[in-house]
Amino acid sequence: MTSPFTGQPGEAMPRPGMGAATGGGRPQVAVAVVDPDQAARSRLAMQLGQGATPFPSINDLAPRLTGQPVVIVLGPTYSNSAELQAVEQLLTARREVGAIMVTTELTTEVLQRALRAGVKDVLQLPVDSHALAEAVSRVASTLAVVAVPAAAGPHGPEFEADGEIGRVITVFSTKGGAGKSVIASNLAVTLARRSPKPVVLIDADLQFGDIAVMLKLSPQHTVVDAVSALDRLDASLLRNLLIEHPPSGLWVLPAPLEPAFADQIGAAEMVRIVEILRTFCSFVVVDTPAYFNDVVLGLIEISDDVLLVAGMDIPNIKNVKIGLQTLRLLNTPMEKLRLILNRANSKVKLDVGEVERTLGVQADALIPSDVVVPQAVNRGEAVVLNAPKSSVSKAIEELADLFLPVGAKRKR
């Protein structure tokens, strides 16, 4: 699945691997599945296959139209909703957009309302995939191609491959909420500010990744786009899929916007993406989910460093201990592992030395607990930028020193 929609109205974008739900021979058309109900739109998007992009509402879709023909498949929620007004407005305004609707109960009333709004066809659920694709095709053939805006030119980090391979740092924990995303994002921001070469943060928490939210980014592209362009993927294509975090100059490849797409992404694909990224980056920082899966194992294998994050409570320590045993069983070189104790100053009566003894590993970094962290997270800001003098920021700067000591040329 590749999203052929842009984040900026009227902005052209590369359209790698844009799937076509329209079948052979006909011009390719983008398909948008719109339904406020997440399960309903995911189901429909899956049924339409490659090229169908889900949106929760017309208002989310509208700013992302590019002037290219788009067929909207309205989900069952639209059968009895006032939202058809938004559909009507959009269809009146944009000649390159057409719509069909699926409904659980095809009554005359539903049909009439839909047709009045400008919807071309209404299908009753369950609908077989062939009939759905046919209906999309029929609408596609009636759509006008509106002048495509001039190409915006390549964007993404400037780079010159100098033959030096970037260092891959994976941030992992066998416990949710341990602080992986906070540490991955702030470490990446810190390294980006220090490194003259690009630094990329990739969100490999494919189902529930929240790097984009934590850094207040509105991604046009995600890992899904990189995966669907994989057969043609190279450094210049990949860099067009990255989004910049303007305050730091960090580049981000966010997780899929819909959890349903996580299944389409395997370890080999993620590894390939990281291998390409490291050809032009000084660091590739990887955020992960809180469990071992193929993707995580593949990424750990190619990583130079694995930061194992543990919170300072017994369940955390227990899970990290199991995580460590698993990594040993998988023959992960222990030199790669670095233990990061998060919330290490909290008044929880757990002593750092005791924790280190239990885990049989010495901590490489102690990150204190500080209210500035949730405050920054809730504002979509990096704590190292937002509260640079806080003890947390200092600890993260020290963590970054392990990889790129201060004194290296500052970028901004």
Ligand SMILES: Nc1ncnc2c1ncn2[C@@H]1O[C@H](COP(=O)(O)OP(=O)(O)O)[C@@H](O)[C@H]1O
């Ligand atoms: N050092 C810390 N001090 C205070 N709060 C923290 C700290 N580290 C993480 N948190 C809080 O814990 C929450 C979960 O952290 P997060 O990085 O999302 O965990 P994970 O990615 O491991 O699931 C964050 O929203 C943040 O507010």
Ligand SMILES: [Mg+2]
């Ligand atoms: Mg996380």
